[in-house]
Amino acid sequence: xxxxxxxxxxxxxxxxxxxxxxxxxxxxxxxxxxxxxxxxxxxxxxxxxxxxxxxxxxxxxxxxxxxxxxxxxxxxxxxxxxxxxxxxxxxxxxxxxxxxxxxxxxxxxxxxxxxxxxxxxxxxxxxxxxxxxxxxxxxxxxxxxxxxxxxxxxxxxxxxxxxxxxxxxxxxxxxxxxxxxxxxxxxxxxxxxxxxxxxxxxxxxxxxxxxxxxxxxxxxxxxxxxxxxxxxxxxxxxxxxxxxxxxxxxxxxxxx
Amino acid sequence: xxxxxxxxxxxxxxxxxxxxxxxxxxxxxxxxxxxxxxxxxxxxxxxxxxxxxxxxxxxxxxxxxxxxxxxxxxxxxxxxxxxxxxxxxxxxxxxxxxxxxxxxxxxxxxxxxxxxxxxxxxxxxxxxxxxxxxxxxxxxxxxxxxxxxxxxxxxxxxxxxxxxxxxxxxxxxxxxxxxxxxxxxxxxxxxxxxxxxxxxxxxxxxxxxxxxxxxxxxxxxxxxxxxxxxxxxxxxxxxxxxxxxxxxxxxxxxxxxxxxxxxxxxxxxxxxxxxxxxxxxxxxxxxxxxxxxxxxxxxxxxxxxxxxxxxxxxxxxxxxxxxxxxxxxxxxxxxxxxxxxxxxxxxxxxxxxxxxxxxxxxxxxxxxxxxxxxxxxxxxxxx
Numbered sequence: 001x002x003x004x005x006x007x008x009x010x011x012x013x014x015x016x017x018x019x020x021x022x023x024x025x026x027x028x029x030x031x032x033x034x035x036x037x038x039x040x041x042x043x044x045x046x047x048x049x050x051x052x053x054x055x056x057x058x059x060x061x062x063x064x065x066x067x068x069x070x071x072x073x074x075x076x077x078x079x080x081x082x083x084x085x086x087x088x089x090x091x092x093x094x095x096x097x098x099x100x101x102x103x104x105x106x107x108x109x110x111x112x113x114x115x116x117x118x119x120x121x122x123x124x125x126x127x128x129x130x131x132x133x134x135x136x137x138x139x140x141x142x143x144x145x146x147x148x149x150x151x152x153x154x155x156x157x158x159x160x161x162x163x164x165x166x167x168x169x170x171x172x173x174x175x176x177x178x179x180x181x182x183x184x185x186x187x188x189x190x191x192x193x194x195x196x197x198x199x200x201x202x203x204x205x206x207x208x209x210x211x212x213x214x215x216x217x218x219x220x221x222x223x224x225x226x227x228x229x230x231x232x233x234x235x236x237x238x239x240x241x242x243x244x245x246x247x248x249x250x251x252x253x254x255x256x
Numbered sequence: 257x258x259x260x261x262x263x264x265x266x267x268x269x270x271x272x273x274x275x276x277x278x279x280x281x282x283x284x285x286x287x288x289x290x291x292x293x294x295x296x297x298x299x300x301x302x303x304x305x306x307x308x309x310x311x312x313x314x315x316x317x318x319x320x321x322x323x324x325x326x327x328x329x330x331x332x333x334x335x336x337x338x339x340x341x342x343x344x345x346x347x348x349x350x351x352x353x354x355x356x357x358x359x360x361x362x363x364x365x366x367x368x369x370x371x372x373x374x375x376x377x378x379x380x381x382x383x384x385x386x387x388x389x390x391x392x393x394x395x396x397x398x399x400x401x402x403x404x405x406x407x408x409x410x411x412x413x414x415x416x417x418x419x420x421x422x423x424x425x426x427x428x429x430x431x432x433x434x435x436x437x438x439x440x441x442x443x444x445x446x447x448x449x450x451x452x453x454x455x456x457x458x459x460x461x462x463x464x465x466x467x468x469x470x471x472x473x474x475x476x477x478x479x480x481x482x483x484x485x486x487x488x489x490x491x492x493x494x495x496x497x498x499x500x501x502x503x504x505x506x507x508x509x510x511x512x513x514x515x516x517x518x519x520x521x522x523x524x525x526x527x528x529x530x531x532x533x534x535x536x537x538x539x540x541x542x543x544x545x546x547x548x549x550x551x552x553x554x555x556x557x558x559x560x561x562x563x564x565x566x567x568x569x570x571x572x573x574x575x576x577x578x579x580x581x582x583x584x585x586x587x588x589x590x591x592x593x594x595x596x597x598x599x600x601x602x603x604x605x606x607x608x609x610x611x612x613x614x615x616x617x618x619x620x621x622x623x624x625x626x627x628x629x630x631x632x633x634x635x636x637x638x639x
Contacts, residue, residue, distance in 0.1 A: 093426075
């Protein structure tokens with residue numbers, strides 16, 4: 001199949017036969033996945049299920065052994081500017097010498113192109129994105145002075161500034177307080193209502209049904225995928241989490 | 257001072273100073289990126305691995321030819337980097353072990369070659385030993401062209417790819433997701449660091465070169481909040497250390513330049529780590545003490561306010577013993593006096609009791625209310 005031919009353009013994310021392995025052991029096995037446009041989708045699964053690896057492979061950050069990925073019908077290489085990526089907060093050094101606005105402007109480096117510095121327009125767009133996450137007052141702060149929740153919001157602003165139709169977030173709720181989590185979810189729902197596709201790696205089963213409308217359950221293989229109502233069942237949870245489920249204590253949650 | 261004037265008047269010393277400042281600036285500039293990308297120790301391995309290359313270049317050129325020596329150093333440095341990468345990928349050893357092995361093996365080979373060449377004699381072979389600990393006095397005027405060329409190329413490259421280098425250093429995964437050629441950009445940064453090391457060998461020597469890479473960057477980070485300012489300041493500190501070290505080494509006899517440069521750069525680091533505003537140890541200790549005092553004062557005020565509220569008497573006179581009981585510890589000596597000096601509380605008598613009593617002033621009541629309000633919003637405060 002040629003890269004520029006459209007393949008499954010009706011899906012925001014289409015993954016087919018994807019297998020990823022580290023040192024010979026499969027981390028993801030034969031993943032077939034479709035996420036329609038305009039949904040807010042959670043990817044859940046136990047530790048080591050390959051959630052982060054799945055989005056890294058989708059974004060081309062991890063090389064798969066087999067399979068292919070399409071965003072709105074295109075290979076990821078042709079969609080770079082149209083996917084906003086929010087990596088895990090702990091993946092970078094927050095003592096890096098830079099300001100909040102500077103980090104957000106990094107989301108515009110691609111569209112600026114080589115040899116051009118961000119100017120007044122980039123500055124305005126960065127400030128607007130910061131306002132979207134309620135961080136406009138922190139634009140000139142050092143990033144080393146931010147709390148965990150503020151770091152997360154800056155990372156989200158960096159993805160928002162691209163104005164991308166697809167957003168992919170890796171554990172955005174990890175280590176943020178309840179107020180920030182609520183603010184983040186409200187923002188993501190607003191983006192979804194604007195017609196964007198929001199894909200979130202999520203670790204908290206108890207909030208899945210209130211936050212999301214689409215669900216992918218993963219444990220090396222795809223356990224189930226579809227609307228949350230249809231996928232969030234005791235059988236599927238047991239298949240994905242096995243014995244861990246009793247410890248997590250979500251069985252009560254599955255009652256209506 | 258006349259001695260210094262004489263020294264600066266000398267053509268040789270001017271050449272040495274210029275060279276030393278250039279090399280210091282170059283390693284300071286690129287060292288900032290190396291430190292931020294956590295590649296400081298890779299720099300150490302590369303500089304040690306350059307020694308066999310120096311000897312190789314010397315043997316091939318048949319004398320001290322800077323071009324050949326630098327090419328040789330760069331070649332064995334690259335070989336070491338490649339060996340390290342293969343060890344990490346193909347064996348179960350981790351990066352630190354691979355680094356240690358490669359560093360010592362290449363350095364051992366270098367020392368064997370060095371002693372062999374020196375045993376053979378020859379007028380020029382004596383200068384080879386200066387690559388071990390650096391000898392700025394050995395810098396020739398013709399060398400300045402090579403150093404200047406490398407420095408200028410590194411500067412232009414850094415300016416041209418400034419925002420890309422910044423993004424790759426801060427968040428390589430995001431850069432990759434944006435479609436930037438991260439591998440090429442990282443390779444360019446690493447090659448530039450390797451070049452800076454190779455050219456800097458004459459100044460600091462293979463053993464201590466890494467300090468000239470790390471120290472200016474570590475010192476500069478303390479004073480600055482932006483990457484541009486950090487890189488510029490790091491280059492300035494590197495240039496100053498290099499020039500000062502070369503000057504000291506030239507003014508005295510038999511003092512290798514490398515250790516002197518490193519000691520000067522280290523002094524800058526110690527000074528910065530202790531005293532820089534905002535990040536220095538002493539500054540932070542003072543800020544922490546102030547914060548502790550502020551929190552303690554707040555607890556005293558709210559405790560007094562609490563007694564007043566409990567007695568429905570705004571002017572309630574609280575006994576100091578009650579304050580101690582409420583706080584769990586006696587209020588630190590001087591804090592009550594300090595609060596009284598600020599006009600927030602005042603000592604009062606409460607006959608017939610003879611023990612000390614305190615009462616909140618109007619300002620104290622306002623402050624107590626402000627402190628309670630602050631506690632409620634403290635959750636979102638920056639760390």
